[in-house]
Amino acid sequence: MLKKRKIPNATLDRLPLYFKFFKQSEENGVDRVSSREISEALDIDSATIRRDFSYFGELGRKGYGYNVRALVKFFSEQVQGNGIKNVILIGTGNLGSALLNYNFTKIHDKINIAVAFDIDEEIVGSTINGVEVIDISELESVIKEINAEIAILTVPGQVGVELSHDIESYGIKGILNFTPEKLAVSEKVTVHNIDLSVEMQALLFYMKHKY
Incomplete structure (x- = not known):
């Protein structure tokens, strides 16, 4: 406690x-x-x-x-809490697909990536590492049905901003944000931003000044 x-x-x-x-x-x-x-x-x-x-x-x-x-x-x-937490992923491009193929349960055995969403008709209906890809139009109903609390955003920046307000209203309490934009959510939602370009710049900076 x-x-x-x-x-x-x-x-x-x-x-x-x-x-x-x-x-x-x-x-x-x-x-x-x-x-x-x-x-x-x-x-x-x-x-x-x-x-x-x-x-x-x-x-x-x-x-x-x-x-x-x-x-x-x-x-x-x-870190994980006592119960299994259902996670959704929005955007199954290269980065999103790579994350779905990562074995999260090896470290986080109480995290379940339950479903992914996309708008591409050629991807919708497929499965990636056992995770079904569903049309984005079903976002609200699925979040409420599985009681998802966490969302991973791997979509273009402005798309993420537009989606963030909606998914908060659907019940999402935490967002792992891979877009470079500030999301349109209230203080009630915990957002962890991962900007890969900033991380790379930080890596180069530390490499240069390490010695």
């Missing part, structure tokens, strides 16, 4: 990294790890790790470290 205090966004951003680390450690048969080992694996300083974990109470013991199995369970609940 989270403490009733505000957790910094930077800490929230690192939770999936911690979860992935503990999950992989468990799969490798590791029983416990130290903050130093986490630090070396994730390139996050130990003080930051201890500060991040302090927001959630006593997760480890001095001289013992962190119990891997217990932390997998804890971060699974914090």
Whole structure:
């Protein structure tokens, strides 16, 4: 159970990294790890790790470290929640298709990409990695039918803006936005923006200034 205090966004951003680390450690048969080992694996300083974990109470013991199995369970609940979350994907072009072919369940076993949408008649009715592609005209009815809470947008920027207001009204609470545009949603919707051009520029910048 989270403490009733505000957790910094930077800490929230690192939770999936911690979860992935503990999950992989468990799969490798590791029983416990130290903050130093986490630090070396994730390139996050130990003080930051201890500060991040302090927001959630006593997760480890001095001289013992962190119990891997217990932390997998804890971060699974914090990152993924307790139930299966249905996700929709809108736009099955090159990027959308690549995401559908990615094995999300390897890391996020409570995330289910239930259905994809497109406007291309040649694609509608097909399946990609077991996910059916449905005509965009059925967007509202399907979101409500499967109680989808999360949408992945891999459409042209302006299309994403036009769709974002609608999908909020249909019940979407979180959006993974691959368009470069600011979406037309209220503060009630959590949006995580992934602009590949910006990420590439950031990579080049860090490469240039690393040494």
